[in-house]
Amino acid sequence: MEPQRPPTPSAEPPATPQWVPTERDIADARITDFAGFVQARTGFQAPDYRALWQWSVDDLPGFWHALWDYFELGEIDGEVLVAPDMPGAQWFPGTKLNYTDQIVRQFRTDRPAIVALTEDAEPREVSWVELIDHTAAFARSLRELGVRPGDRVAGYLPNVPEAVIAFLATAALGAVWSACGQDYSAKAALDRLGQLEPVVLITADGYRFGGKAHDKREDIAALQAGLGSLRATIAVSRLGLEVPEAVPWADAVADTGNDAAVIETEAVDFDHPLWIVFSSGTTGLPKGIVHSHGGVVLEHLKAVALQSDIGPEDTFFWYTSPSWMMWNFQVAGLLVGATIVTYDGSPTHPAPDALWRMAAEVRATVLGTSPGYVLACIKAGAVPRAEHDLTALRTVGITGSALPPASALWLGSNIGDHVQVSSISGGTDVVSAFIGGVRTVPVWPGELSAPFLGAALDAYDPDGKPVRGEVGELVITRPMPSMPIRFWNDPDGSRYRDAYFDMFPGVWRHGDWIEITGHGSVVVHGRSDSTLNRHGIRMGSADIYQAVERLPEITEALVIGAEQPDGGYWMPLFVTLTAGTELTEELKSRINSTIRAEVSPRHVPDDIILAPGIPHTRTGKKLEVPIKKLFQGADPARVVERSAVDNPDLLDWYGGQRRR
Structure with a gap:
């Protein structure tokens, strides 16, 4: 039987938006001006962003030519797009x-x-x-x-x-x-x-x-x-x-x-x-x-x-x-x-909210950070809007991994409802x-x-x-x-x-x-090459993290699903804890209950393991696939290049935990 698709997490985000553009936002937006430029140029009138997007992908040469002219980039010498197949498309040859x-x-x-x-x-x-x-x-x-x-x-x-x-x-x-x-x-x-x-x-x-x-x-x-x-x-x-x-x-x-x-x-x-x-x-x-x-x-x-x-x-x-x-x-x-x-x-020196302080000092209108930093501020009890003047801030950009709904709502409450959260x-x-x-x-x-x-x-x-x-x-x-x-x-x-x-x-x-x-x-559910596949039901790891990392005792988590030589499937969850917290049976039970209720009962982990840290690439992405391969018996020297890891010593610890 073909595996089913990953289910939508049971913890549905609110049905209503947390930020809605005002008429002034829409009128003043540069994209509105561009839509007017396209209409004057082609006669195409886009009633909303969705229609403009559809035109932009239906008529690639028309869109990219319009963009070139809108920003007045100079003369185009020849065609916009030649051989539009992938890979191998040729753009603006001769220009x-x-x-x-x-x-x-x-x-x-x-x-x-x-x-x-x-x-x-x-x-x-x-x-x-x-x-x-x-x-x-x-x-x-x-x-x-x-x-x-x-x-x-x-x-x-x-x-x-x-x-x-x-x-x-x-x-x-x-x-x-x-x-x-x-x-x-x-x-x-x-x-x-x-x-x-x-x-x-x-x-x-x-x-x-x-x-x-x-x-x-x-x-x-x-x-x-x-x-x-x-x-x-x-x-x-x-x-x-x-x-x-x-x-x-x-x-x-x-x-x-x-x-x-x-x-x-x-x-x-x-x-x-x-x-x-x-x-x-x-x-x-x-x-x-x-x-x-x-x-x-x-x-x-x-x-x-x-x-x-x-x-x-x-x-x-x-x-x-x-x-x-x-x-x-x-x-x-x-x-x-x-x-x-x-x-x-x-971003956390000398205090967890240092990034917000700096944004206030320079009167930043657009500030970019990561879900991990937002979560660290939540766990530190920071209230940036109370401590810093963020009235100039219009947009908070987020990238690096999926931003959980709870973190997005925290930004609205603690930065300002006027701020657009732009993941x-x-x-x-x-x-x-x-x-x-x-x-x-x-x-x-x-x-x-x-x-x-x-x-x-x-x-x-x-x-x-x-x-x-x-x-x-x-x-x-x-x-x-x-x-x-x-x-x-x-x-x-x-x-x-x-x-x-x-x-x-x-x-x-x-x-x-x-x-x-x-x-x-x-909605982004995480990397598809680190998918968790329990009983034919697939789930993105991001869904697990969004549930588990909201718990006040958990600083970070990493989950893998490792196929075993005997046909079995082992799914451990590694966690790091806040200072002074112990991984008790009660906490393990609460973690499992949270995953069961908010994600999927089929994706409750087989083991919850206290880890000294979670390894990442140097751009902050968790090393799910390499750690999975380690637990499947692969040679550590071939699985991951140590110089690409933010804390290479953690690889030795995970290698030592390999399930026999």
Whole structure:
């Protein structure tokens, strides 16, 4: 018998929205203006967002051409879309542009380009003059080092303005940017950057996190030794330490010109590589995912301006790291003239609500964080609206994993009912989102409001048939410009095809469980490759976490379902507890009762095990699949690359718990 689809969790979210746009919200939204532009251009009148989305996926060339013209990106030399099959679609062949040019167009003097926050100093403002001037000077320094179009420039940096400037200068030359945050070890950074043979390394002497200074000079030396292709290292001073064999950042940007708005940029093809971002790399070397100038410019203008409604009057603050695609996404705020905020410290230092305090201080209008941070604030008893002035805040963005309904409602009560909770879901693969909030669409707790324009999103059953009101595989049925142009070191494209097109040929399978609701929103149920399958009933792990992690004693949980050689199925739940809490039989009973009542009686775990911690990728995703493989007897050295794990020592503990 074919397994049934995952059931909808029994704990239904409220039927009424928690946030509804006002008439003023709708009238002022950038997406409303775009819809008017489309109507004037084509005669198509969209009565609502859903109709506009449908048009955007039915007429891909028409939509992306309209988007290009709406943002006045210049002349299009030829067709918009050639060979629309996946993989292999060709976008805007013959058309040239440069990402950095789009930033220069936004030049202004009335507000800063970047506000830099750290744990150890007052906020620092980087003006648009300084941003453009230093980008121009740094680009000249790279040229003097012989950097040419297609060369790779690597960053090993905290989230500081210098990282943004180095990226923009690299892009201006048509060179290719790739970066890791300094929380990565030298080995983890080499696993990624070493594949690219970079010619220049941009780094910093260290960073501060949680009140502690982290001297990174030893790791920098290991990188310099391991990257045989390097011509030079350029080092930012964060801790006042001298980095051997490195050019000081101040010297690299000293050659400033008199005209702040002049940067010599290289016009490149639409599909010329802009940056390489890496998969989590939990099994083997991380995959280098190559994105193009044109695909990123179009996708990010759409996602930032139309979907997120960010514009020139906004201050855009997303807690992130250069290792994570959300860093790239936040830089895109500069594409629309917004002020962006960089921060290289801990979101919980010196108190759990530190991120909200910083958002209040910089008057952030859009703040991005994760479900894990929200849950930590809930458990700490934080009430940000009572402690901080968040009246400027308009939107809270959420990504990284599914946001439970209870956490969404907490945000409304403790941040402000006027704030739109905009969960988004997509990935490094497209360096953007497929689904998220829209300023003209209501928000239902625990749900993502709508598919993004141009993303032909659907939910498929195992036979490749669309399903509604039940859970299916997240698929994209038509190409997007920001899909990877290729994987690095994948000459025949086989790794790329296997990653997305193995299950449904010609259709992108993303690897997430989603449910498309009757009112057009989307519920994300977790990764489909870590599905829990008990007695033929499948369930996403996110549903378990939403129930269990609400319990006050639980700080975090991890669940796996491991098929056994004898045909059995073992489903343990690992939990970490708050300080002073013990895993008593009463607490285990309460955990089981919660899962039985709120998720499914068939998914009550076989064992509840106290763990010293939950291992994650360095971008915060729980290591469900590698831990499952460990418990099925796989060789730990082949299951997971330790350098890709935030706390590698935990792998030894889980390996020692392997069920015999």
